[in-house]
Amino acid sequence: xxxxxxxxxxxxxxxxxxxxxxxxxxxxxxxxxxxxxxxxxxxxxxxxxxxxxxxxxxxxxxxxxxxxxxxxxxxxxxxxxxxxxxxxxxxxxxxxxxxxxxxxxxxxxxxxxxxxxxxxxxxxxxxxxxxxxxxxxxxxxxxxxxxxxxxxxxxxxxxxxxxxxxxxxxxxxxxxxxxxxxxxxxxxxxxxxxxxxxxxxxxxxxxxxxxxxxxxxxxxxxxxxxxxxxxxxxxxxxxxxxxxxxxxxxxxxxxxxxxxxxxxxxxxxxxxxxxxxxxxxxxxxxxxxxxxxxxxxxxxxxxxxxxxxxxxxxxxxxxxxxxxxxxxxxxxxxxxxxxxxxxxxxxxxxxxxx
Amino acid sequence: xxxxxxxxxxxxxxxxxxxxxxxxxxxxxxxxxxxxxxxxxxxxxxxxxxxxxxxxxxxxxxxxxxxxxxxxxxxxxxxxxxxxxxxxxxxxxxxxxxxxxxxxxxxxxxxxxxxxxxxxxxxxxxxxxxxxxxxxxxxxxxxxxxxxxxxxxxxxxxxxxxxxxxxxxxxxxxxxxxxxxxxxxxxxxxxxxxxxxxxxxxxxxxxxxxxxxxxxxxxxxxxxxxxxxxxxxxxxxxxxxxxxxxxxxxxxxxxxxxxxxxxxxxxxxxxxxxxxxxxxxxxxxxxxxxxxxxxxxxxxxxxxxxxxxxxxxxxxxxxxxxxxxxxxxxxxxxxxxxxxxxxxxxxxxxxxxxxxx
Amino acid sequence: xxxxxxxxxxxxxxxxxxxxxxxxxxxxxxxxxxxxxxxxxxxxxxxxxxxxxxxxxxxxxxxxxxxxxxxxxxxxxxxxxxxxxxxxxxxxxxxxxxxxxxxxxxxxxxxxxxxxxxxxxxxxxxxxxxxxxxxxxxxxxxxxxxxxxxxxxxxxxxxxxxxxxxxxxxxxxxxxxxxxxxxxxxxxxxxxxxxxxxxxxxxxxxxxxxxxxxxxxxxxxxxxxxxxxxxxxxxxxxxxxxxxxxxxxxxxxxxxxxxxxxxxxxxxxxxxxxxxxxxxxxxxxxxx
Numbered sequence: 001x002x003x004x005x006x007x008x009x010x011x012x013x014x015x016x017x018x019x020x021x022x023x024x025x026x027x028x029x030x031x032x033x034x035x036x037x038x039x040x041x042x043x044x045x046x047x048x049x050x051x052x053x054x055x056x057x058x059x060x061x062x063x064x065x066x067x068x069x070x071x072x073x074x075x076x077x078x079x080x081x082x083x084x085x086x087x088x089x090x091x092x093x094x095x096x097x098x099x100x101x102x103x104x105x106x107x108x109x110x111x112x113x114x115x116x117x118x119x120x121x122x123x124x125x126x127x128x129x130x131x132x133x134x135x136x137x138x139x140x141x142x143x144x145x146x147x148x149x150x151x152x153x154x155x156x157x158x159x160x161x162x163x164x165x166x167x168x169x170x171x172x173x174x175x176x177x178x179x180x181x182x183x184x185x186x187x188x189x190x191x192x193x194x195x196x197x198x199x200x201x202x203x204x205x206x207x208x209x210x211x212x213x214x215x216x217x218x219x220x221x222x223x224x225x226x227x228x229x230x231x232x233x234x235x236x237x238x239x240x241x242x243x244x245x246x247x248x249x250x251x252x253x254x255x256x257x258x259x260x261x262x263x264x265x266x267x268x269x270x271x272x273x274x275x276x277x278x279x280x281x282x283x284x285x286x287x288x289x290x291x292x293x294x295x296x297x298x299x300x301x302x303x304x305x306x307x308x309x310x311x312x313x314x315x316x317x318x319x320x321x322x323x324x325x326x327x328x329x330x331x332x333x334x335x336x337x338x339x340x341x342x343x344x345x346x347x348x349x350x351x352x353x354x
Numbered sequence: 355x356x357x358x359x360x361x362x363x364x365x366x367x368x369x370x371x372x373x374x375x376x377x378x379x380x381x382x383x384x385x386x387x388x389x390x391x392x393x394x395x396x397x398x399x400x401x402x403x404x405x406x407x408x409x410x411x412x413x414x415x416x417x418x419x420x421x422x423x424x425x426x427x428x429x430x431x432x433x434x435x436x437x438x439x440x441x442x443x444x445x446x447x448x449x450x451x452x453x454x455x456x457x458x459x460x461x462x463x464x465x466x467x468x469x470x471x472x473x474x475x476x477x478x479x480x481x482x483x484x485x486x487x488x489x490x491x492x493x494x495x496x497x498x499x500x501x502x503x504x505x506x507x508x509x510x511x512x513x514x515x516x517x518x519x520x521x522x523x524x525x526x527x528x529x530x531x532x533x534x535x536x537x538x539x540x541x542x543x544x545x546x547x548x549x550x551x552x553x554x555x556x557x558x559x560x561x562x563x564x565x566x567x568x569x570x571x572x573x574x575x576x577x578x579x580x581x582x583x584x585x586x587x588x589x590x591x592x593x594x595x596x597x598x599x600x601x602x603x604x605x606x607x608x609x610x611x612x613x614x615x616x617x618x619x620x621x622x623x624x625x626x627x628x629x630x631x632x633x634x635x636x637x638x639x640x641x642x643x644x645x646x647x648x649x650x651x652x653x654x655x656x657x658x659x660x661x662x663x664x665x666x667x668x669x670x671x672x673x674x675x676x677x678x679x680x681x682x683x684x685x686x687x688x689x690x691x692x693x694x695x696x697x698x699x700x701x702x703x704x705x706x707x708x709x710x711x
Numbered sequence: 712x713x714x715x716x717x718x719x720x721x722x723x724x725x726x727x728x729x730x731x732x733x734x735x736x737x738x739x740x741x742x743x744x745x746x747x748x749x750x751x752x753x754x755x756x757x758x759x760x761x762x763x764x765x766x767x768x769x770x771x772x773x774x775x776x777x778x779x780x781x782x783x784x785x786x787x788x789x790x791x792x793x794x795x796x797x798x799x800x801x802x803x804x805x806x807x808x809x810x811x812x813x814x815x816x817x818x819x820x821x822x823x824x825x826x827x828x829x830x831x832x833x834x835x836x837x838x839x840x841x842x843x844x845x846x847x848x849x850x851x852x853x854x855x856x857x858x859x860x861x862x863x864x865x866x867x868x869x870x871x872x873x874x875x876x877x878x879x880x881x882x883x884x885x886x887x888x889x890x891x892x893x894x895x896x897x898x899x900x901x902x903x904x905x906x907x908x909x910x911x912x913x914x915x916x917x918x919x920x921x922x923x924x925x926x927x928x929x930x931x932x933x934x935x936x937x938x939x940x941x942x943x944x945x946x947x948x949x950x951x952x953x954x955x956x957x958x959x960x961x962x963x964x965x966x967x968x969x970x971x972x973x974x975x976x977x978x979x980x981x982x983x984x985x986x987x988x989x990x991x992x993x994x995x996x997x998x999x
Contacts, residue, residue: 037526135398164397164553166594173598191527198658198665218659236531279662299535302579303556305596305641310535323641323663323678325580330542412896433899441893447911458911462902506901 002027002185003048003153008057010043017043019210020057025185030176030201032217033189035232039206041189045155048187050074062152074153077146081158083138085130091117091141092126098149116144119178136167143171147178154179156188160195172198193235197221205232227273227350236278236308239318243274243345250274250340254314258291258340264354267345272353275344278308278321281336283328290337293318297328311336356422356514356547358409360384363418365404371416378404380572381418386564388423389545391538393562395552397594401571402551403519409549410517411435422514438507439517443524444499448492452483455491456505463510477508480540497529504537508544515547522557534560555595567591583639589702592637598665598676601643605636605701612636612701615670617650620696626708637707638699640665643677645686646693650675657685668692747972764973774974776949777957778981781933784953787868788875788932793925795872796879800887801913803880814884817877829941832870836942856943860950863943867951870938875928882924886917922993929989933982954978 003025010018018040025031033041046052047059050071058067066074077098085094095116099109117123120140130138139159146154156175160168176199179186190196196203196217204214205224212232213225224230230238244251248265251257252274281293295311295318302308307326310319311334320336328334345354365379374380379401386392394402407413409420411432419428427435438459447455456474465473478484481501486494491502500521507516518537522530538561541548550561558565559579567575567582567590575587586592592600606613607628612621614636621636628634652668652675663678666685675692679685701708747764749757768774803813823831838844838855843866847854856862890912898908936955939945945952945960952960958978962971 036528165555166397166553166599169597169599194660197661200659221659221661235527237528277662299538300560301535301538301556302559303597305583305639308560321662325583327580410900431899432896433902437900439896439900441897443891443893445893445897447915449911449915458903458907459901462904462907503897506897 002062003187004060005044005047006058006060008047008054008059010040010047010052011055017209018047018054021211022057023204023211023214025187026202028183028185030179030199031185031187032196032199032201032203033187033206034191034193034196034203035206036191038208039232040209041191041206042157043209044206045078045157045187045189048153049076049078049155075151076153076155077149077151078155079139079142079146079157079159081161083130083135083142083162085138085141085145087130090127090129091122091133094130094141095122095144095148098145102149112148113144116148119147120144120174136163136171139163139171143175143178147182150182151184154184154186156186158189158191160190176200193221193233196233203233205229207232223352224344225352227275227346227352230275230344230346230352234277236319236321239276239278239281240273241276241316241318243272245269245272250343253316256291256293256313258289260340260354262354264345267347267353271348273346273350275346276318276338277342278319280339280342281318281320282322282339283309283320283326283334283336284322289339289341291340293336293338294333295336297330297332297334300328300330309334309336357388357424358384358386358515358547358549359421359424360405360409361419361421363408363415363420365401365408365413365415365417375570378571379408379415380570382573384566384573384576386547386549389547390564391541391548391550391562393550393552393558393565394568395555395558395565395594396568397553399570400568402553402568404571405568406517406519406549406551409515410437410439436510436512436514437517438510438513438515439519440500440503440507440521442520444496444503446491446494446499446502448490450491451487452478452489452491452494452502453487455502456483456487456509459506459510463512473509473511477505480508480543481505481536496524497526497533500525500533501536504540508540508546513546515549518548518550518552520552521550522552522554530557537561555597559595567594569594584698585707586637586700587707589635589637589705592639596639596641598640600637600639601675602702603636603638603670603673603675605634607634607701615650615673619650619694619699621699621701622697623700623709625701626703628703628708632703633705635702635705636694636699637702638694640676640678642695642698643675643692644695645677645679646691649691649693652690652692654685654687654690743972743975745972746968747976748969750969760969764969765977767970768974768977773957774954777952777954780950780952781954784867784871784935784939785929785932788871789925789928791868791872792876792879792928793921796876796924797883797917797921799876799880800883801909803884805888814881817880817884820874820877823874825937826941828870828874829938832866832873832938833942836866858947860947863947863951867939867942870942871932871935874938875931879924879928882920883917886920887913890916918993922990925993926986926989930982930986933985934978 005021005023008018008021009016033044035041043052047054050066050069054067058065060066061074086097089097092113095113096109099112117126120143122137122140122144125133125137130141133141143159160171163171172195188199200217202215203217203220204211205220206212207228213220213229220229221233224233227240241252245267246269248259248261249257250260293313295313297309297311298317299310300308302325306321306323308319308321309328310317318336344352347353361383362381363379364377364381366377368376371377394405396402404413408415411427411430415428419426421427422435447458450458453474456477457470460470460473478487481504483498483501483505486498491499507513522533525533534557550558552558564576564578565582566573569590575582575591582591582595586595586600589600589602592602603614605619607625610625612619612625619636650670652670654666654668656667658665663680664685666677666679668675668677668690677692748760748762750760751757804810835841836844836856838848844854844856854862856866894912895908898912903911934955935953936959939951939953940956943951945956958971958974961967961974
């Protein structure tokens with residue numbers, strides 16, 4: 001097991017930053033910490049790095065209890081959201097710095113620096129100073145430094161947050177390839193659900209100092225343990241609404257209803273919360289089990305290749321997301337179709353029931 | 355409120371610009387109508403902020419002129435142009451209350467208190483700041499501070515245009531969403547000409563009726579969100595807009611047809627005659643690329659699960675081709691064939707879309 | 712972003728400093744405490760005197776007068792130096808080659824040893840040969856700081872302003888240049904003019920450094936000794952005998968160790984108390 005938190009708690013004064021958390025990270029792969037700002041992602045990373053001490057509990061890295069071991073002796077590397085490089089060193093020296101500390105021979109050092117530079121497309125910039133580089137290149141330098149070190153544990157704290165949209169996309173695409181086959185366990189903090197999905201591996205969703213769910217990313221996305229996880233892991237935000245179950249019939253406030261089958265049909269009748277991801281509510285028909293929602297369009301949003309509409313049905317506002325550019329008229333009534341087969345249902349405690 | 359025109363405008367930060375690279379803004383003519391919502395979109399260093407500062411008067415252009423309602427304002431300082439600007443980092447007057455912050459531009463202009471009060475309340479209501487009016491601005495969160503920055507522009511009724519310089523940079527991702535929508539709604543309610551600078555396609559496309567895409571100081575396309583997605587005028591637009599961006603494949607023109615990897619690829623419009631030595635490429639978005647029984651042979655390299663769909667990375671020789679497949683569709687492994695939607699496949703020469711001669 | 716590491720070994724490196732400070736400050740302070748509760752008539756003979764000296768000092772009109780002068784001096788200094796320093800900082804260029812010239816000019820007075828400053832101004836203000844004294848007299852104003860209390864105060868204050876306003880300037884300037892351009896641009900756009908920009912942007916953003924400047928100027932001027940002593944020696948009469956000067960006169964001049972010790976402690980407590988009041992008042996503003 002590469003890295004593990006055992007009943008870790010972090011309190012600062014009267015505030016609890018991390019509630020008791022036990023997570024065994026997946027070995028040799030990506031572990032994404034996903035959650036909004038203030039959820040405790042950075043604290044968890046600092047605990048793993050040894051930059052902060054846990055109030056109680058233990059931290060294990062590579063089968064060793066490192067709870068009381070210094071950062072310097074943990075064999076980890078850390079890349080920050082802000083581009084942190086030595087300003088007075090060239091890119092080459094920056095990348096070489098951890099190797100020099102480790103006392104590697106000159107030839108080995110040179111080979112590894114050049115390899116990492118090649119991988120991160122920094123070869124033409126090796127002699128430049130960080131200040132002469134673009135933000136993307138500066139962050140690539142920091143990543144190269146993390147890679148050459150061949151650390152057991154690589155901690156990336158929102159490394160792409162301060163980059164331009166397209167650069168972010170490009171680096172996000174490269175990251176899994178960079179670390180593939182290196183044997184390092186990567187912990188990657190982000191607040192963007194899409195980033196978590198595309199990086200793959202495992203994900204721990206976090207909210208208010210708690211890990212709400214940990215497991216393979218795609219699984220968590222499709223079957224979130226609870227409502228909090230579903231909310232953290234959805235962009236645009238997941239639609240939620242109270243729904244009344246009578247037999248196999250689900251009814252929303254306002255009378256719209258549908259029939260369910262499978263395990264959800266067997267839970268006791270009563271009131272539940274239904275969660276519907278925006279892309280299962282579309283203006284066009286695509287699939288079986290569609291429920292019609294008619295509402296007044298309030299706001300529309302376009303991303304490069306998606307259209308989002310917020311519309312009001314009764315007192316409730318729903319969000320729809322569809323592929324392609326779809327132009328709505330704000331203020332007009334519009335029909336949307338909800339894929340009832342893809343709904344998630346949560347009980348009164350917020351736990352997933354089907 | 356005003357119609358804004360840029361006429362033969364160019365700007366350089368070096369004294370004697372010679373090479374094209376010396377120009378931060380290459381010569382451009384733009385006409386924006388009154389009350390429109392516009393975005394300047396491009397990567398950092400493309401000149402979009404320089405252009406914004408030229409319009410607001412913080413930078414004087416090297417050549418050409420800026421016109422508000424047809425009147426040349428090129429040499430006027432910012433305070434005489436009646437523009438409002440929201441900066442990347444929220445600017446609030448920290449010692450004042452939220453109310454005093456919003457009232458500040460009006461009081462500076464000597465507007466009577468009763469009018470100030472009515473207007474501030476109206477705008478605070480629009481921005482959902484009514485509950486905070488009595489609080490000190492210093493204690494507020496970044497998104498609320500940014501709302502105050504917007505509010506100080508909105509309260510003024512003499513504003514020619516409102517400028518936004520990457521206003522959501524310091525806002526938390528999950529709040530960006532609400533603020534983005536808020537801004538759109540505000541534009542619809544107040545009808546002031548708004549110009550929004552960003553590198554984020556979602557912000558630009560959501561906000562603007564017309565998006566100006568810039569690269570290296572040059573305007574590469576001005577169009578509606580639909581234009582930019584369906585008819586990119588330049589491979590850069592195809593790449594920059596859409597996620598993942600447009601596939602760009604090297605191609606050959608033979609007897610009036612486009613060929614990639616030895617296969618004829620049907621395309622949307624006519625194909626011009628390439629200049630000798632011109633770079634000829636095919637552009638097709640991942641959205642319009644699909645697996646087919648017969649077509650361009652590729653190898654599937656990687657499948658990334660984006661939740662609502664999957665992004666499949668394939669290679670044909672050295673050329674990378676991405677495509678999107680639905681969440682539930684099957685993805686072949688190893689070798690496969692791809693087909694492109696002819697209606698959305700175009701030929702680009704030296705980057706620019708080719709029209710029939 | 713600062714990250715703190717808990718590393719107990721770090722304390723090892725601090726021990727020498729702690730020891731030095733203890734030796735430097737605590738030991739003499741304890742000696743003073745020791746003196747303050749005893750009476751001596753020389754020959755190293757000491758007798759227990761309890762809190763008698765403290766009572767003495769608290770009732771002594773001489774001490775009251777000296778304390779009053781000290782407070783007056785500090786008040787005048789703060790009222791002049793802080794606004795003046797801020798004004799100079801505002802007038803200084805923000806960019807360009809003149810920045811370093813101005814900074815060096817401002818730093819110069821701070822580099823001159825205190826007793827030299829006193830001697831300099833003493834000579835400068837002499838009514839017959841001093842440039843300043845001579846000029847004032849030439850203008851038809853009767854000025855002689857060795858004989859007129861008002862003239863002595865005027866010279867003493869002028870000297871301190873010359874010597875120490877730079878400190879306020881440098882701190883205020885540091886605060887000013889850290890204000891992002893966007894604030895000035897926003898103010899322009901909002902139609903704010905000079906005073907409003909100062910009142911709502913520059914002053915709030917300088918808040919922190921001004922707090923430090925005021926605190927430093929308070930402490931220094933409240934405890935100032937060398938310069939006024941070299942300039943006037945406390946005269947004419949006792950007109951410029953500040954608490955610090957009086958203390959030295961008593962303890963060293965009259966060898967009144969007990970009274971001197973008690974006065975030192977009272978002096979120390981007043982400084983501490985006023986500094987603390989200043990600090991809490993100014994930081995409370997900020998945290999609201």
